[in-house]
Amino acid sequence: MPSDATPLDLIAFVWFLGAWTAFTLVQDYLLTGRVAVNQHLTLIRSAWMERMLERDNRIMDSQLVGHTMNSCTFFASTTMLVLAGLVGSFGAIERVHEIMGGLSFTVRTSRELLEIKVLVLMGIFVFGFFKFTWALRQYNYCCALIGSAPLPPVPEAERKAMAGNIAAAMTLAVKAFNGGLRAYYFALAALAWFIHPGVLIAATAFVLAVLIRRQAFSRTERVISAQxxxxxxxxTKQ
Incomplete structure (x- = not known):
């Protein structure tokens, strides 16, 4: 570690990684039942796939999947541009260090610690890129599953099983996409480390609060829960 790295820097970085990891584990793997937006949408996707299997014309379904694939492609491309900018910053790291040191609201750091902070940002966006591209591939698999679905009438038991399989594959794609979006949120928090490690702690807590509110306590969550x-x-009536 650089000589000017303080215990607060280490605490802030551990808190940052811990908050991100804990939220991801709870949201994507540990929550059971319908308690947040993502869990509500799991049921809604299953219902969507059942309706899809009842339709002869599936153009609307393919368009909806295609729209999400375009979002994955956009974020993957944007992430590559961000990474290119971060890599390019190493070519002018002396100038960047000079500018950061001249700002009145940033803590003075050595060049080595500044490089570590930039590398952390790069790592976050590399992680996000892998998530977006994996989501894109999974959506391609979903297209194959939708394309292979038989035309109606499909026996009820077979329809429910197929709808569950396709919806489960789509849920995995959505989790990967959400993981990439989450990387952007926490990358914004990581930017606060350039100001002060205490600001990183506060920014991480703010991002965590925003994500929790949007998942479990927002008006959007109430609307989706009602649906x-x-x-x-x-x-149940059926």
Whole structure:
């Protein structure tokens, strides 16, 4: 570690990684039942795929999947541009260090510590790129699953099993895409480390609070939850 790295820098970095990892584990793997947006949408995707298997014309379904694939492509391309900029910054690291040291609101750091902070940002965006490209590949697999689905009428048991398989594959793609988006949120928090490690701690807490609110306490969550409840009631009546 650079000689000017303080215990607060280490605490802030551990808190940053811990908060990101904990949120991802809880949100993507540990939550059970319908308690947040992502869990509601798992049910909604299953209902969507069942409706898809009841339709002869599936143009709308392919367009909806294609729209999300375009989003994955956009973010993957944007991430590459960001990475190119970060790599290019190493060619002018002396100038960057001079500029950062001249700002009144940033803590003075050595060139070595500045390089580590830039490398952390690069690592975040590399992680995001892998997530977006993996999501894109998984959506391609979903296209194959949708394309192979039989035309109606499909027996109810077979329809539910196929809809569950396609919806599960789509949920995995969505998780990968969400992981890439999450990297952007935490990359913004990591920028605060250039100001001060204490600001990194606060920025990480802010990003975490924003993500939790949007997943579990937003108006959007209430609307999606109401739709999922309506779909569940419809399934129960059937």
């Amino acid at each position: 999922a409840d309506a779909l569940e009631r419809g399934v």
